[in-house]
Amino acid sequence: METKAKKALAVAVAGALSLSLAACGSSNNNDNSGSSAGSSPSSSATSSSPASSPAASSPSADSGKKVKLTFQNIYPDPNTPTYKTLHQLIDQYQKDHPNITIELDTLNTDQQKLKLKTQANSKEIPDITMVNPAAQMKPFVDANLFVPLNDMLDQNGLKDTYQSGLLDYYSFNGNTYALPDGNNIEVVYYNKDLFQQAGISAPPTTFDELLADVKALKAKGIIPMAIGEKDTWTGSFIFMNILLRTNGPGFLQDVADGKKTFEDPAFTEAVQRFQDLIQAGAFEDGATSIDADTGRSLFTTGKAAMYMLGTWETGSIDASPVGPKVAAFQFPTVDGKGDVNQFMLAPGTGYAIAANSEHIQEAKDFLNYYCLNFPKVQFENKNAVGLPQKVDGDLKAAGYSDLAISVMDLFSKVNGGDISFDNTMNPAVSQAHLTSLQNLFVQKVDPAQVAKEHQSAYDANKDK
């Protein structure tokens, strides 16, 4: 008996050894397995399974059955109002519907984008997920991965709560596939104290004034404008404002429609002016190795005088040490061109329901409840700036800051604008654009060359 046991033990140990050997073999001499794994379909299943497999319960039409919904979201920070809103709404819904469990798959924005792409690869999208509008969600819609939400929008009058035109960014062929969580515009936040120190009395209204202010701030040893250009989209955001002034709205659409090319004078002029801003020393040294969060903290710790980003930053700036000193202004006109009331628009990130979900109806019901109550709870949680829906309520009476109120005022001035580059062009062209612009931060490039890079990237990828 004893020998038998020993033998069994030996086999077990040998098995364990061989397992660990295999692990060594794969990690030591074959990087390629690891690196190619990310891009091959066979491997994606393993990385995506935990979040996406809905409960094994049978497809339930009747409401009494237990249903588990997976809700992939991009609100990981417990200190943000949106996080609180999400949890408040979900807790309430689960209380009202004891048969429904909502499981959260919470990631930060970049991780979520990556995970969703991997899950889409193997058609294992969570019941409810989040996508960026327009060009970024088009591949998902084309592959029929989301269900149309038209019927659900008509329930309880949800559709009418949204600001007019906003749902268009999430609609394809007359169907709406996702419901936005926000609607923001891009403004320039500035630190009034630092402006005063540099002897600047009023925020700039023309691009030349902006350049002059940059020089004045720099002379005082203040970083004129904070940016986190390691995350390339931040620079593109600023550039697009300039393009919006030199051309007016719709440049990228015109390119897509074949009416214009990137070699259009409006585009090269925008590149030139953007380069002027960089060469004037507007941004901190080494900007291309600084990530977005560090960039923000340069502003919120009072080291930088300006910070240009979407109004979703209002809450976190309000809460920072410099909060009371901050105000916002509209991006100035460039060489007398453009309308300051045209803004870069950021129509949020949308909630979508997966076509592969086993509980589409339950997911729709939940999302309907969630979106109907989202603005109210956000308002209570002091996060009414940049909401996708109309809210009634007196901001001042509810205790909102002057900054929040002035930003809300800017919203009322919006007279059209553009959405970001990566929401308009396909991912391959966007990537070329982002790389090309990041390059401007470290070397002078002829604008015609930049335009050419854009055009050839566009020509190579336009059919995709």
Next chain:
Amino acid sequence: MNVLKVSALTLGVFVLPALIIYICIVFIPIVVSFYTGMLDWNGIGEAKFVGFDNFHNLLFHDKVFWPAVRRTLLYAVASMIEIPFCLMMAVLLNRYVRKGNTLVSIYFTPVILSVVIIGQLWKTIYNPASLGGMLNQALTTFGLDSWTHTWLSEPKIAIYCIFFVSLWQYFGYHLLIQFTGVQNIPSEIYEAAKIDGADGFKADRYITFPLIVPIFKISIVLAFIGSLQSFDMIWIMTGGGPGNATDVLATYMYKTSFNSQQFGYGSAIASFLVILCLVFTVAINTVMNRVDKKFS
């Protein structure tokens, strides 16, 4: 063939589990990735078969690809050149330091730290002086203002700054391997050699090195293959930027696959990387076997 004189069943029991796992997690993905490399595919929708178009574009029309290959190989060579220094250090430690182990453990510390921590740490060291960068501040203190740089943002030097950090991190790793090898050489051999008049450098040349060649080879292969797949350090410190100035094969592959959503093209790059690894592994083994023979 069956020198061990064991039954086929026993052989199977011992070999099969590892073999099956190996095939599933290494071999099959490689084949799939080659196939994906022939697709025009955004990773989500329908894929179109395009034959060798991706490979053709990659090799002949891609302006980012070859510089990335060059940087990858440069890094691989740099990490191989590091190994002889590790060996020299190991020999010196073994000969002149009484408790060499402690020092080796200290050199080893960066290896156990996560790459993310190392990357962030060195990023702050490389920062411009205005943002508290230690290196630039030190240079300014010594009156070497003209030597200051925005280290990670200048396309010409950024990549070398990253290489340096990687080499710094893995110095202790290879030192440990070499040190263990050197310690395992019996001291009787040195004593005998001393009587014959071989001492110091001569002993190293004719005793230490020939006996340590197998260990040396392991370090070389590890360093080479490890650096071909380098990704994390670069991703954390510059993300491949500014522009594409610090992209290596792995980061470029990631960017095309996930940022540009060209999974077919990304897979083509991955396939190239596989071939590169295989070719160089074989080449290094051949060279090393020659060295091995020459010295023993």
